[in-house]
Amino acid sequence: xxxxxxxxxxxxxxxxxxVTLACHQTWNHNNMFWYRQDLGHGLRLIHYSYxxxxxxxxxVSDGYSVSRSNTEDLPLTLESAASSQTSVYFCxxxxxxxxxxxxxxxxxxxLVL
Amino acid sequence: AQTVTQSQPEMSxxxxxxxxxxxxxDTSENNYYLFWYKQPPSRQMILxxxxxxxKQQNATENRFSVNFQKAAKSFSLKISDSQLGDTAMYFxxxxxxxxxxxxLTFGTGTRLQVTL
Numbered sequence: 001x002x003x004x005x006x007x008x009x010x011x012x013x014x015x016x017x018x019v020t021l022a023c024h025q026t027w028n029h030n031n032m033f034w035y036r037q038d039l040g041h042g043l044r045l046i047h048y049s050y051x052x053x054x055x056x057x058x059x060v061s062d063g064y065s066v067s068r069s070n071t072e073d074l075p076l077t078l079e080s081a082a083s084s085q086t087s088v089y090f091c092x093x094x095x096x097x098x099x100x101x102x103x104x105x106x107x108x109x110x111l112v113l
Numbered sequence: 114a115q116t117v118t119q120s121q122p123e124m125s126x127x128x129x130x131x132x133x134x135x136x137x138x139d140t141s142e143n144n145y146y147l148f149w150y151k152q153p154p155s156r157q158m159i160l161x162x163x164x165x166x167x168k169q170q171n172a173t174e175n176r177f178s179v180n181f182q183k184a185a186k187s188f189s190l191k192i193s194d195s196q197l198g199d200t201a202m203y204f205x206x207x208x209x210x211x212x213x214x215x216x217l218t219f220g221t222g223t224r225l226q227v228t229l
Binding site: 042043044050088 | 156163
């Protein structure tokens with residue numbers, strides 16, 4: 001069955017380290033998204049991609065980067081982890097034809113010490 | 114700016130009863146989609162229901178239905194015959210611009226507790 005996976009599911013890192021969170025989908029969806037979830041804020045969009053080689057900033061993109069070299073993967077990189085980036089991160093994908101549902105991965109819980 | 118507001122941080126309902134979660138949004142668009150997502154304790158985000166703004170008829174999915182009032186920019190979720198498994202956070206979501214759901218803005222969520 002097609003799915004969307006994230007790895008790792010849990011990670012602890014130190015301030016200043018570079019961290020990469022993986023997202024992989026097997027639906028062949030054009031659109032992929034990264035959100036962070038914090039108490040009191042719901043989900044907020046970090047970065048998104050509408051296809052290979054396409055990346056765009058969301059509302060909370062500072063300190064994060066993404067790259068899209070193939071359809072299946074959209075890794076999220078924290079260039080220099082900060083305590084403010086402690087959060088739960090969700091990856092999502094959608095077909096890209098407009099008006100469609102986003103399908104979410106299981107989430108990655110990141111703790112920056 | 115496009116916004117989504119969920120004014121009920123927490124709600125409680127007894128099993129088998131009906132509960133309505135509210136959501137309002139702001140947009141200048143005419144054609145768009147609205148979504149309700151459920152997040153149970155497992156943290157998985159699960160689509161509950163979707164409404165297309167150009168459709169007059171309110172969407173329904175089994176025990177879940179919406180009351181969509183376009184002029185009032187209101188999109189409430191009604192859960193009938195509540196079950197213990199409905200206990201979760203519920204998020205209203207809306208694409209900030211344009212007629213596609215390519216990006217979503219989420220409300221802050223309503224925590225629903227279903228009790229015996």
